[in-house]
Amino acid sequence: MVTKVTEWRETQDSLVRDSLESSASVVNCVGGSNGDLPTEMALSDTDDIVTILQNNSGEYITNMIPGELKIGTSPIGDAYGCMLTTRMIPVLNNLQGFVRKFQYPNVSETLSTEWGGVNNIRFFVSEQGSVTPNASLAGNDIANCFVSAKEGYKVVWQAGGKARFIYLPPGYNNDPCMLRHTAGCSFYQGSCITNDLWVQNLRSTGI
């Protein structure tokens, strides 16, 4: 049981994060220049992941956002989705050719968590993103950046198991003097990777 509504939502996120972390394919970034292994994410690394997913018949999740006659914008290709920690924001901003969300020709079909895109990957950041501490060749933190093709993983809520906020007023649970009330949330869900070829954990340092 989690104690706050915000914790419950974060718990749902972290459960899916941990599930992906446990069983996604592992690919180290090697195109960066920081001398660690993995290196910080570089354009060649994202292109390699797109190639892997294309070789594995992974479908794109989002459609192309074509160019428009708007100053300072840039088109975005059909894209896979990458979920990663907010600690990767500086690395993303330094990626060659990275297009920030505000530079999209059309932002009507974006999420608030979207940070931007490069070639055929769009990036969605969260402070709940996966980080493995002290795990690189040089002992630095590694960001686990999950790049997924369409239907690469799933989350299942069992019938009747959707999240419930449970408030009990004073007088419940061995509280004869009606001194205490309790609140909590409960839910049950299952998550798993549906095709291990379609979810890649692109590991990066530089965070």
Added chain:
Amino acid sequence: MLPYQIIEGGSFTGDGSGMANIQISTKPDLFILTNRSDWGDDTAQAAIESKWKKGMADDSALLLAQAITTGALSSDVLTSGGFTFIDTANPPSYAALASTNVAGNTGTFVVTMAETGSIAVGDYVRLTSVVDEYQISGYVFQVTAVTNDVSITLGYMASAVSAGGLATFAAAGDSADVIKFIPNKMYPRWSYIAMITKASQAVVYFTAKNDYTPGEIVSFRVPSEFGMDEINNKAVRVLSVTNSATVSSITLDLDTSGYTTFAFPTSAIAAAGVSPAVVLPSSSGVVPDNGSATNAQQPPGTNLRDAFDNRNQYYMHCGPGVIPSTALESTYDWVSIKFDKYTSA
């Protein structure tokens, strides 16, 4: 449970390992451990009762010791070897410890350490900055032996050499950092490959105990730097599983006789940038009907033991300061308590 209740309690018998992990349902405010067998006895005990309460540091404890013959009690404070509350989904972190030698060149994978800290047999460690053995830098290993403040042994890796035929490394690791950590328990998890044999039924060795079960389908990610890249992206049925004290392996329904020999890249190649060779849980397979060494013959059936599962848990780790290894077969009682109200000094 409610916050103002004694949450739970129980008893167990010491196994002489000098530690115990007690599964509990939530983080307690007060945890008390009592040695019932030796209570009131004239046997000297370093810890007859010990406790940990909120605000105390990890691995610490307050304890009462019992003197020989008189049974007189004395108090003590432990700063290590005491209690640590563990949430495997959000585990505590441990400081890196220095190593002066990693014997990958001899195949024993003994890691020389002037200070082994709280590392115990069965613990997971990650080696980083392994000079001249960068091919295992960042890898995860399970410890199979500890000589206090002398060395730890990565026996699962050593068995990949002795049993699996892995070629030893060209040089010893001159220095390294060893970091103990507690892994997340989402099940089953991907595993680092230590060796894949060339055989009609290939055997895959791992660097730590594995989560796989007979019948399960596993998938391989083996970069060309590791040689046997013919197996890359293959999804293969597991025939049998070994998870002993020193060997972690699976036998596959796959003939690798004609494949390229599996070998770790050189330290220099690894430092230049490679991805690790790993096995992933891929999908649920039908349990083989012809049985195996670890799975009795039976009709084919759906394998339920490979189902994805969240096995994260809370537990209280009791260290050697509160459960001395000398107190073998002593019976301990424990109680876990949440305060209804707490006023700090």
